[in-house]
Amino acid sequence: MSRLPALLLLAALLAGCGAGVRTVVRGGFDPAAKVAVLPFSGRDAETNLSLAEAFTTYLMEAGFEVMERAQLEKVLAEQKVSLSGAVDSGDMSQVGRLAGVRAVVTGSYRVRKENVRTVTPAVKPPPVRQRPDRRPPPGVKQAPGQVRVETNTVFSGLTVKFVDVATGRVLLSSSAEKDYDAGSVNKALAAMAGSIKEALEKGQGGK
Numbered sequence: 001m002s003r004l005p006a007l008l009l010l011a012a013l014l015a016g017c018g019a020g021v022r023t024v025v026r027g028g029f030d031p032a033a034k035v036a037v038l039p040f041s042g043r044d045a046e047t048n049l050s051l052a053e054a055f056t057t058y059l060m061e062a063g064f065e066v067m068e069r070a071q072l073e074k075v076l077a078e079q080k081v082s083l084s085g086a087v088d089s090g091d092m093s094q095v096g097r098l099a100g101v102r103a104v105v106t107g108s109y110r111v112r113k114e115n116v117r118t119v120t121p122a123v124k125p126p127p128v129r130q131r132p133d134r135r136p137p138p139g140v141k142q143a144p145g146q147v148r149v150e151t152n153t154v155f156s157g158l159t160v161k162f163v164d165v166a167t168g169r170v171l172l173s174s175s176a177e178k179d180y181d182a183g184s185v186n187k188a189l190a191a192m193a194g195s196i197k198e199a200l201e202k203g204q205g206g207k
Contacts, residue, residue: 020178021188023195029162029171031200033102034065036072036095040107051107054186055160058193059105067099075099096165103162103171110157120146153182160192172196 037056039048052069059066075098092104158176163169174196176188 021176021191021195023174023199025172025199025203027169027171034067035103035105036067036099036101037105040109042109043111055189058190062193062197067101072099092163092165092168104165105160105162107160109155112154114152114154116150116152118148155180155185158188
């Protein structure tokens with residue numbers, strides 16, 4: 001009987017929203033507990049940090065208590081612990097003990113470049129009025145349109161996980177099931193934070 005709540009959470013708590021987000025709660029987590037968000041795991045270190053900072057903001061807006069990054073870095077620097085998006089269970093336990101958080105939030109994503117062609121419509125010259133008794137002059141060629149190629153950054157496989165620092169177990173995960181460009185990826189992160197909040201509230205019976 002003690003496993004029933006966890007089984008119900010795993011089976012039933014699938015929360016989503018308009019941005020194509022799927023959240024699964026696998027274990028008990030108190031939404032009031034403090035968490036620490038690590039840099040995401042991806043190709044670019046600057047992007048990893050930027051996504052983590054954005055997700056931190058959206059978690060706070062959703063009502064979660066999140067340890068400030070500057071404070072987290074200070075605590076870990078004092079103990080000579082490297083802050084990275086890829087940490088093992090031992091590192092997470094140490095992070096939790098030093099920072100006083102219940103869970104560490106990790107994130108991952110894939111990124112690719114896509115070329116987008118934009119074609120400016122061709123411009124037709126105004127018609128030339130002709131006299132009925134004359135042959136029409138040679139046609140004037142239509143002015144060609146312009147083709148512009150832009151390179152967009154596309155994010156896919158965007159996923160965040162709440163990991164219990166005491167056990168190393170994944171308490172919940174949330175994934176964005178669509179692709180997003182650089183201009184809309186923050187909307188996906190905001191939707192994931194909202195989906196996580198909704199899933200946890202359902203797990204508590206709407207409290």
